[in-house]
Amino acid sequence: MKTINSIKLSFSALALTMLLAFGSANAQMPTDSIVADFNEFVRLLEETHPDPYTNFGGKPFFRRAAMEVRLGLVQDSVTSTDELANRINEFLAPLEDGHTSIQQFNFGSQDEEVSKRAPIGFWAIGDGVIVENIMSDYKELIGSRLVGIEGVPFKTICNELAKRFTAENEIGRITNFMFISGFRFNEVMKTIPNVREDSITFQLLTPEGKPIDLTLPLVKPFSNESVDETWGEHTEPIPNKGNLSYQFVDDQKQTMYFRSSQIMAREALEYMHNNGMDMGPYLGRLYGMFNNDEMPEDVNEALAKIPSFSGEFEKMLLEMKKNKSKNLIIDLSGNSGGFTPIVLPTMYQMWGDKFIKEVSRFGIQFATNISPLYLKKMNTSIERLNAQMGSTELMTGDYFFTSEDTDIPDEITDEVRNQFISGLMSSVKDRLLAQKGKPVYTPEHVYVLTNPTTFSAAFHYAFYLWKMGATVAGLPSKQAPNTYMEATPFELPRTGLTGSISNSLQLFLPTDDPRAMEFTPDLMPTYEDYKHYNFDTSTELRYLLDYIKGKK
Numbered sequence: 001m002k003t004i005n006s007i008k009l010s011f012s013a014l015a016l017t018m019l020l021a022f023g024s025a026n027a028q029m030p031t032d033s034i035v036a037d038f039n040e041f042v043r044l045l046e047e048t049h050p051d052p053y054t055n056f057g058g059k060p061f062f063r064r065a066a067m068e069v070r071l072g073l074v075q076d077s078v079t080s081t082d083e084l085a086n087r088i089n090e091f092l093a094p095l096e097d098g099h100t101s102i103q104q105f106n107f108g109s110q111d112e113e114v115s116k117r118a119p120i121g122f123w124a125i126g127d128g129v130i131v132e133n134i135m136s137d138y139k140e141l142i143g144s145r146l147v148g149i150e151g152v153p154f155k156t157i158c159n160e161l162a163k164r165f166t167a168e169n170e171i172g173r174i175t176n177f178m179f180i181s182g183f184r185f186n187e188v189m190k191t192i193p194n195v196r197e198d199s200i201t202f203q204l205l206t207p208e209g210k211p212i213d214l215t216l217p218l219v220k221p222f223s224n225e226s227v228d229e230t231w232g233e234h235t236e237p238i239p240n241k242g243n244l245s246y247q248f249v250d251d252q253k254q255t256m257y258f259r260s261s262q263i264m265a266r267e268a269l270e271y272m273h274n275n276g277m278d279m280g281p282y283l284g285r286l287y288g289m290f291n292n293d294e295m296p297e298d299v300n301e302a303l304a305k306i307p308s309f310s311g312e313f314e315k316m317l318l319e320m321k322k323n324k325s326k327n328l329i330i331d332l333s334g335n336s337g338g339f340t341p342i343v344l345p346t347m348y349q350m351w352g353d354k355f356i357k358e359v360s361r362f363g364i365q366f367a368t369n370i371s372p373l374y375l376k377k378m379n380t381s382i383e384r385l386n387a388q389m390g391s392t393e394l395m396t397g398d399y400f401f402t403s404e405d406t407d408i409p410d411e412i413t414d415e416v417r418n419q420f421i422s423g424l425m426s427s428v429k430d431r432l433l434a435q436k437g438k439p440v441y442t443p444e445h446v447y448v449l450t451n452p453t454t455f456s457a458a459f460h461y462a463f464y465l466w467k468m469g470a471t472v473a474g475l476p477s478k479q480a481p482n483t484y485m486e487a488t489p490f491e492l493p494r495t496g497l498t499g500s501i502s503n504s505l506q507l508f509l510p511t512d513d514p515r516a517m518e519f520t521p522d523l524m525p526t527y528e529d530y531k532h533y534n535f536d537t538s539t540e541l542r543y544l545l546d547y548i549k550g551k552k
Contacts, residue, residue: 026082029495034084035073037492041088041102042066044490048371050399050505051484055095065091081495088497090164097484098168098455102499116218117185118200119227122146123537124171124178124452126475126524128154130535131204132232135216139230143535145527147203147211150192160191169518172478175452207531233536237545241331243289244307246316253323255548256443258316259331263338263457265309267427271339273299276379308427310345314440317349321441327548328443330465333474333540337456341425345432347468348424350446353412353437355468356420362467366402366485368504370394373488377503412437446470449544450521452478456485463508463519473523473547474540480517481508523547 045052056062069091078084085104092100123132131144146154158173161180164187167173181188189195201215219227240247243261248254264286272279286306287295296302320328347355368374375381375396386394394400414436421432448462448470459479466472484502491498509516525543533539 026080027495028079029081031074031077031079033494034078034081035070037494037497038070038073038084038088040492041490044373045100045501047397048369048373048488048490048501048503049095049097049100049484050367050369050503052095065094081497084495085497088499089166093162093164093166095484096166096168096480097502098166098172098479099484099487099500099502101166102497115186116220117182118202118216118218119229120202120216121182121229122178123232124174124475125527125530126171127527129174129178130527130530132535132537133229136228136230138214141204141206141212141214142230142232143207143531144204144212147205149188149203150195150201151203152192157188157191161187168478168480168483169476171452171476171518175478207535233534235536235538235542237538237541238331244309244312246312246319248319248323248325249329249545254325255327255329255545256316256320256325257329257331258313260309260458260461261335263309263335263340263343263461265312265342265427266303266306267308267310267342267425268339269303269306270427271341271425273303277377278379309342310349310426310432311428313346314349314428314431317441320443326444327447328445329447329449329544329548330461330470331449331541332454332458332462333449333451334453335455335458336453337458339425340457340460343457343461343464345424345426345428347464348421348432349435349440350442351468352435352439353417354439356412356417356437357410358468359464362464365507366504367399368402368486370396370398370400371488371503372396373490373501374503377488445548447523447544447548448472449474449541450477451475451540455479456487459519466522471523472519472521473544474521475524476518476520481519482506482511482516 053059053062056065069087072078073084073087078087082104085102088102089104092102119135120131121133122129129146131142131146134141148154149157154177158177161167161176162173165176165180167176177188189200192200197218199215199217201213204212204214206212217227238247238249238257238259241259241261243259244265246256246258249257264282266286269279269283269286271277272282283299283302284295287302290307291305296305319325347359351358370382370385375385378385380388382394382396386392389400417437418433421429424432426432446465446469448465450459450462450472451474454462454474454477456479459477459481462472462477463481483506484504485506486502486504487500488503489498489500514520523544525539529543530539533542536542
């Protein structure tokens with residue numbers, strides 16, 4: 001397989017990360033169709049993924065795992081499309097890739113006994129999970145740590161689930177448990193030997209440090225067997241947390257709060273529209289997020305009424321400049337991603353030429369596999385890609401490499417600056433050019449709030465801000481810094497199952513860096529902090545606000 005070093009395309013649109021949503025209903029069809037679609041999936045995976053083999057131990061072991069799934073589908077006479085999705089996702093677990101999966105429509109089980117759940121729910125913190133909601137008779141146990149279930153240690157359960165559900169790091173395994181125990185408790189029960197049909201016992205450590213065994217009934221969700229449950233405290237320190245909203249959090253206007261719930265805005269849709277890419281549900285969803293009227297039929301008119309990421313960010317910085325504000329909080333908690341390139345202008349807005357210099361020293365690398373699916377996603381051809389890359393030799397199956405290690409002169413000339421800005425994805429490029437290398441405003445302190453579901457392009461944003469000196473607070477992301485990237489959509493022809501496959505490998509940190517697989521925030525609340533805030537689900541934000549006030 002040939003490789004080629006590309007021209008320096010620092011953070012170009014070719015390195016975009018897409019937030020994709022899929023759905024398909026469970027259906028029945030002949031087993032040979034199920035097997036044929038599994039074979040098609042394996043073909044697409046090998047053709048599209050940057051490295052499907054290494055985490056399986058090499059190509060022979062990858063192929064053996066695929067053969068075993070195929071044999072199981074035949075021997076079990078599988079006819080359910082949802083069961084095919086289950087087996088594909090289990091097959092993918094060793095890949096440890098959060099961007100490669102197939103959509104599962106049915107989160108329950110056809111077996112009524114194992115589809116029961118316990119009246120308890122959990123919330124991930126840095127080193128485990130705590131009780132978030134529970135059968136009302138035991139409300140005093142909210143905030144208790146989960147130690148194990150039926151004597152099986154919590155970590156063992158997480159590791160067993162990771163054999164069937166993808167996780168890239170330890171917080172990913174913890175988060176998996178949190179979601180699976182809430183939506184597919186039968187999968188948790190599979191990790192417990194000799195489970196009972198009517199009850200299950202949890203080993204908890206109470207907020208007072210007392211170990212207890214708590215036996216709860218197993219009930220059918222959404223049935224007359226359901227029991228009353230009590231939820232923990234939830235306060236909202238910030239009154240308006242809509243996407244791209246911003247507001248001061250103090251009367252002195254010294255701390256600004258900027259909320260990004262997804263890395264999607266006008267410039268991402270403009271890029272897709274201008275390049276003939278399928279905007280799918282994005283346009284209507286984003287238009288409805290920011291407007292109450294019916295969306296115009298004219299696409300350009302609709303796009304004009306969707307805010308620009310860097311446009312809103314500039315307005316926010318100008319408010320900070322007017323008030324000489326010291327602190328900026330960028331809240332990316334729960335942000336599952338979108339288009340990475342649209343956040344890059346915000347760093348130029350904060351640091352000007354300094355960002356152009358520093359980004360050249362980030363040391364970040366991407367290796368992108370040029371596959372038919374990738375070309376389809378980008379609505380391009382190998383010929384057009386070669387023209388863009390200044391090459392005539394690239395073929396499908398090759399890789400192109402992008403790196404932020406570029407030679408930037410100490411003095412940024414107008415030519416260098418304008419070339420850099422021309423490569424950015426922004427709806428306000430005229431405003432970026434008008435800066436002439438100077439920041440719109442540089443806050444004294446920048447804080448980035450993350451949690452386990454800060455993912456994909458949102459994790460990119462947090463990491464790039466950290467490289468520029470920002471302080472990351474909250475909880476680690478379930479995405480590893482060194483991982484596979486870019487969701488490339490596919491649809492299987494017979495079952496109609498949809499999903500995504502990574503087409504890029506990213507290396508953000510040296511492989512021996514302690515943070516290479518799980519990026520630990522600079523400020524992370526301890527269990528005692530959660531206890532201090534009465535196990536409020538807004539603990540991470542409240543903790544950061546108090547830190548800024550000097551109370552932590």
